[in-house]
Amino acid sequence: MDINWGNSWKEVLSEEFQKDYFSALMHFIKYEYQENSDATFPEEQFIFRALNECPFNEVKVVILGQDPYPTKGHAHGLCFSVQPEVKPFPKSLLNIFKEIESDLTIKIPQDGSLVRWAQQGVLLLNSIMTVREGIPDSHSKKGWEEFTDVIISKLNEHSDGVVYLLWGSKAQQKAHLVNQTKNLLLQSVHPSPLSAYRGFFGCKHFSRTNEFLISVGKDPIDW
Numbered sequence: 001m002d003i004n005w006g007n008s009w010k011e012v013l014s015e016e017f018q019k020d021y022f023s024a025l026m027h028f029i030k031y032e033y034q035e036n037s038d039a040t041f042p043e044e045q046f047i048f049r050a051l052n053e054c055p056f057n058e059v060k061v062v063i064l065g066q067d068p069y070p071t072k073g074h075a076h077g078l079c080f081s082v083q084p085e086v087k088p089f090p091k092s093l094l095n096i097f098k099e100i101e102s103d104l105t106i107k108i109p110q111d112g113s114l115v116r117w118a119q120q121g122v123l124l125l126n127s128i129m130t131v132r133e134g135i136p137d138s139h140s141k142k143g144w145e146e147f148t149d150v151i152i153s154k155l156n157e158h159s160d161g162v163v164y165l166l167w168g169s170k171a172q173q174k175a176h177l178v179n180q181t182k183n184l185l186l187q188s189v190h191p192s193p194l195s196a197y198r199g200f201f202g203c204k205h206f207s208r209t210n211e212f213l214i215s216v217g218k219d220p221i222d223w
Contacts, residue, residue: 007055009048012154016147025143029130032139039133041068042075049077050125051151053118059155060121060218061163061209064171067128067144070136078124080191081114095191095200100223103204120221125151127170152177161216163209167191167200184212 016022029047032040042049065079069090074082080093089097089112097108118124127148132138152174155162160182166172168190178185188203189195210220 007052009051009056012056012158013150016150021143021146025147028139028142032130032132036132039072041070041072041131041133042077046075046077047129050079050118050123050129053078053115054121054123056154056158058121059123059159059162060213061117061165061221062123062125062152062155063165064148064167064174065124065126066168066170067126067137067139068131070131070134070138072133075131076113077129078114078118079126081117081124082112084111084113086112091193092191092196095193095196099191099196099201099203100206102201103206104223106223117221117223120219122221123155127174149174149177156183161213161218163212165205165209168195184209 033044037044063079068075068077068079069082071090074086074090076083080090080096082090082093088094093112094108100106101108114122114124125148128137128139128142128144129148130139130144152164156177156179163184163186164175164178166175166185166187171190172187175185175187186203186205186208188205189199191200206221206223210223213220
């Protein structure tokens with residue numbers, strides 16, 4: 001599988017492309033898209049969209065998801081984000097918008113695409129970057145977890161003043177990779193309807209993120 005990246009991630013991650021686990025992962029993914037192209041998400045050209053939309057040296061915030069939406073037409077390579085035409089919003093995304101509305105009095109937007117966040121320096125990264133239709137977590141333990149661990153580690157090695165938003169137990173498994181002496185780590189339960197009322201609502205992660213970014217001399221995010 002060709003990986004055509006036009007930004008700094010390609011240089012940062014070049015060593016990973018040569019490793020056995022990554023070769024095995026790409027072999028698996030290539031097979032999935034050949035044999036199940038209509039039932040593997042996101043579309044192949046969007047697998048690495050999170051990295052393409054948010055260059056390495058521009059990352060200010062990391063939001064970590066589990067894996068893409070397993071519903072046809074929803075996933076497009078950015079965690080929690082959906083294609084602009086998708087209505088109604090997935091419930092987790094709607095809860096994110098509700099928390100933003102409560103926290104910052106920003107009205108819920110007309111569409112659920114978060115490309116606008118990515119273009120401001122928000123890395124919308126899924127720990128597992130592909131999925132089979134209707135089967136959440138179906139591409140786990142294929143190598144994605146190791147690859148996304150490296151992404152977080154590289155950011156910590158080279159970047160200061162980054163905010164990490166880890167929602168839910170899956171995301172929080174990467175907390176140990178974050179250097180909290182030079183970055184801000186914010187954790188809560190997942191925004192899904194099953195858990196949002198146990199701490200996601202009222203967490204104020206969006207205002208706290210912007211306060212921190214301003215304190216380190218960076219522009220806040222227009223959520």
